[in-house]
Amino acid sequence: MPVDQLSGGPVARARSAVGTWGVGRRSIRAWRAGAWGAPAAPPEPGRPGPARKDTLLGAFAVALALGIFLVDAFTPLESAVAVLYVVVILIAARGFGPLGVVLTAAICISATAAAYWLMHGLFNGDSALLRCLVSLAAIGLGTVLILQNQRAAERLAEQANLLELTHDSIFVRDRSDIVTFWNRAAEDLYGWRAEEVRGQDIHELLRTDFPVDPAAIWDELTRTGRWEGELVQTVRAGRRVTVESRWALQRDVRGEPVSVLETNTDISDRKRALEALTESERRYRTIFDTTRVSILQQDWTAVRAALDGLAGQTDLERHLADNPDFVRRMRASITIVDVNAVTLRLAGVPDRSAFMRTLDEFLPEEEQTFARSLLAFARGETFYEGETEIRRRDGSTVPVLFGITFPERPEALGCVLVFAVDITERKEAQEALLAVQAELAHALRVSTLGALTASIAHEVNQPLAAIVTNAEASLRWLARDVPDLDEARAGIARVVASGTRAGEIVARIRTFLTKAPPRPTPVRLCEIIDEAALLIEREILRHEVSLRREIEPRLPPVLGERVMLQQVVINLMVNAVQAMAETRDRPRRLVVRLGRDGASARVSVIDTGPGLTDEARARVFEPFFTTKRDGMGMGLAICRTTVEAHGGRLWAAGHAGPGTAFHFTLPLPEPEAA
Amino acid sequence: MAEAPVIAIVDDDEAVRVATGSLVRSLGYTAETYSSARDFLRASAAREPACLITDVQMPGMSGVELQEALVAAGRRLPVIFVTAFPTESLRSRALAAGASGFLRKPCEGRAIIDCLERALRQRAAT
Structure with missing residues (x-):
């Protein structure tokens, strides 16, 4: 118009x-x-x-x-x-x-x-x-x-x-700011009726705050015919409102300005919302910049698209496991949009522009949790947390605890926030704790074995000492100028008695060890092996042996005395490690294998040491037989009696090439009749 | 002929105690046997033995503690330890306290005899 x-x-x-x-x-x-x-x-x-x-x-x-x-x-x-x-x-x-x-x-x-x-x-x-x-x-x-x-x-x-009809308040005022037209929206906004404002100086009435000098506005208005800006005005109720104001100048036929049409839109709410948003953004930025938590903003849009492409996959977990390439592509498709200063320090990157471009560059090659976070994302979860390692610029890795927030709206996937905390110190403390625990366990193991050997030594050595001394004494009685046959006879009689006693002691130890386990409980051999590996970690490290566990996971537990079975496994593993002490010309490798052997579970402990001679293999389970310089020769004998007491078998097998393999079996519980 | 030196023997194991006593007597010494360190401390006050042969691991007071008790009482008789379970810490502790010998069971009679004779010679020399 x-x-x-x-x-x-x-x-x-x-x-x-x-x-x-x-x-x-x-x-x-x-x-x-x-x-x-x-x-x-x-x-x-x-x-x-x-x-x-x-x-x-x-x-x-x-x-x-x-x-x-x-x-x-x-x-x-x-x-x-x-x-x-x-x-x-x-x-x-x-x-x-x-x-x-x-x-x-x-x-x-x-x-x-x-x-x-x-x-x-x-x-x-x-x-x-x-x-x-x-x-x-x-x-x-x-x-x-x-x-x-x-x-x-x-x-x-x-x-x-x-x-x-318009919702914008519109009024017309003459050159002296006197109102000549005032629409309904203006009444609604300002609270004055048309006849109330008629003839009033409108900007005085509304106590308008101009963003610039009104003279400058008038200049622009007369020059261009228009002006736009934000005004703050007061409505009848006293409330201050911010309006977006558009002015247009009306001239008469001679071109002289006669009136101004002013269209004002109340933007107070919008303004407040914007201010709240700005404040929120500022708070976020403050947190982003000052927190000690590392924050990364990532763009997962491409992941959504790729996952949608897999809609036919019923078992996504399996698909991810079978397609490492896909997981890899996903890693590379996630871009890192922004990071805070903590993240820069964490990754050892000097500034934002030099930061890793994609997640693929930021995670180590063999990172395990990404596939799981993908799954969580695919399932529509909004949060996923875990523990992993990230890759620094210099290639070293840092252990971190992380959380990912997935936005619910797909259009917000450009802003997936990842929080991470460096847990190096915690990890180190944890490792120190584990080391102490392992040391304690080691001490305990040594003292258990030590107490056993000390007891055996004492029990058996006493009669042996008596035998030797009595025999020696008898010889001396006989060697006298006048042989004292009574003394000699008495001494020899004591030799017989002590010999008999020694035999009884050995029999008693055997009986003790071959007794059926007092409290048979279900024992998971894989756990026993893991614990044994932890207990002898120091020996393994000291001898620079690499340990490999080949465990069949779905084996049912066997019934037995946990501590005794653990002693067997520890004994075999320690023997294997010590057997490789002198091995220099090949890798020192210890393999512990757990699998099924008919109706039994079978544990094999295989080393790459010098191996056993045929003679040694034949006698290795005899009590007091040892190939070690300071060995007692009781370990394997005890192991065999323990295994046999559990209804199993322990044997040493010939092994192709150097190295020795010890195997033992333990019966698996009969599957319950359906 | 002078009276034969008295050798005291302390061992909780009767078979070992009797055997050691027999060996000592076969050498011409007088053997006095005790089944515990406390028995020895109680009984031997009257006449100081020339030498003491004692086990280490015994119920009640151990051989090493017996030696320390003797030193504390100012009794300087030579002590020979015989043990079925020798450890380095025990050995150094005993030798530090002035032990004449530290033998491992079972040991040859010859070793006991040599040790015994050496201890007696040292004692005579002082």
């Missing part, structure tokens, strides 16, 4: 003109309504309401028409009195629509013609006829103009109505 049609005067006039006296669509009540955007107020007591005024005006028009007719028809006044009918039609146009106007005009024309006929008869070609024709022409012309004006006013009113 052209701005110049909006100055208060024409709009107000147009609105005044569209009311009707009950003719057509509009009611009389609407006669004065709308000029200032508000419905007509009910008439105040004692003052004539609009309807009453309209009726008076109508009566006046009728009286005027009657007066004109009487003067025209019955007085000899030699002038074109009938021209005054235009005034009647003008008054009618205030109340009637186009049809009413035309009817009124027709009546006026008829009256003019009738008055001429009454006074002068038909076609009396004198000056009276000329006056009559002038009057008729004036009435006709006036009617056409009035109709045109009415149509234009109606169009303007419709356009002005549109201004009422």
Whole structure:
């Protein structure tokens, strides 16, 4: 809508003109309504309401028409009195629509013609006829103009109505900031009604804060015809609102500025939301920059797409396990968008621009948790945490505890936040603790074995000592100048007794060891092997032996005495490690294998030491047989009796090439009948 | 002929005690046997033995503790230890306290005899 049609005067006039006296669509009540955007107020007591005024005006028009007719028809006044009918039609146009106007005009024309006929008869070609024709022409012309004006006013009113419908508050003010138009949205926003602000200096009323000097705004307005900016204003209730303001300048026909159309949109809520958002962003940034937690922003959009491509896969876990290439591609598809300073330090990267571009560069080759986080993501979980290692710029790795937050909205996948904490110190403390535990266990193991050997040594050595000493003494009694046969005989008798006693002690130890386990419980051999490996870790490290465990995981537990079975495994493993002490020309490798052997579980302990001679293999389980310099020769004997007490078998096998393999079996519990 | 030197023998194992006593007597000494360190401490006060042969691991007071008790009492008789379970710490502890010998069971009679004779010679020399 052209701005110049909006100055208060024409709009107000147009609105005044569209009311009707009950003719057509509009009611009389609407006669004065709308000029200032508000419905007509009910008439105040004692003052004539609009309807009453309209009726008076109508009566006046009728009286005027009657007066004109009487003067025209019955007085000899030699002038074109009938021209005054235009005034009647003008008054009618205030109340009637186009049809009413035309009817009124027709009546006026008829009256003019009738008055001429009454006074002068038909076609009396004198000056009276000329006056009559002038009057008729004036009435006709006036009617056409009035109709045109009415149509234009109606169009303007419709356009002005549109201004009422908009949610933007719109007002027009003249050069002195005096309001001349004020729409309904302005009433809603500011709380003043149109008639209340009429004639007021609007920016004084609204206590407007301008972003710049108003003079500068006016400069721009006169130069370009427009201005836009943010204003802070006060509404009637005292609340301050921020509005987005657009001004347009209206000029008159001479180009002089006459008024300003101001359109204001309340952006207080938007502004507050934006401020809250900014504040939130600032807080996030503060955390991001100052926390001791490492934060990475990653883009997982490509992962979503790739996973959607796998929609047919029912067992994603298996698919990931079978397709390491896919997992690798996913790693490479995740870009690292942003990292905080802690992350830079953690990764040993000088600045953000030099940081790893993708997750693939940031994780070590054999990283295990990524596939699991992929699974969590695919299952729609919103958080995944774990422990892993990251790769620094220099190639070294750092253990970290991490958490990933997956946004719920797919469009936010560009901002997957990963938090990580360096747990090197914790890890070191943990390892130190483990080392202490292993040491304790080692000490315990040594003392268990030591106590056993000490006890055996004492028990067996006592009778042996007695035998040797008695024999020695007997020899001396016999070697005397006069042999003391009684002493010698007594000594030899004691040799026999001590010998017998030694045999009894050995038998007693055997009986003790071969006794059925006192408390058979289900024992998982894989756990026994793991624990044994931990217990003898020091020996393994000291001898620089590489340990390899080949465990069949789904083996049921055997029944037995846990500690005794553990001693067997430890014994075999320690023997194997010590057997490789001198091995220099090949890798020192210890393999512990757990598998099924018929109805039994079978444990094999295989070393790469010098191996056993045939003779040694034949005697290795005999008590007191040893190939070690300081060995007691009891370990394997005890092991065999322990295994046999559990219903199993222990043997040494020939081994292709160097090295020795010891195997033992233990019966597996019978599967329960279905 | 002078009275034969008295050799005291302390061992909780009767077979070993009797055997050692027999060996000592076959050499011409007088053997006095005790089944515990406390018995020895109680009984031997009357006449100081020339030498003491004692086990280490015994119930109650051990051989090493017996030696320390003797030193504390100012008794300077030579002590020979015989043990079925010799450890380095025991050995150094005993020798530090002035032991004349530290033997391992079972040991040859010859070793006991040599040790015994050496201890007696040292004692005579002082």
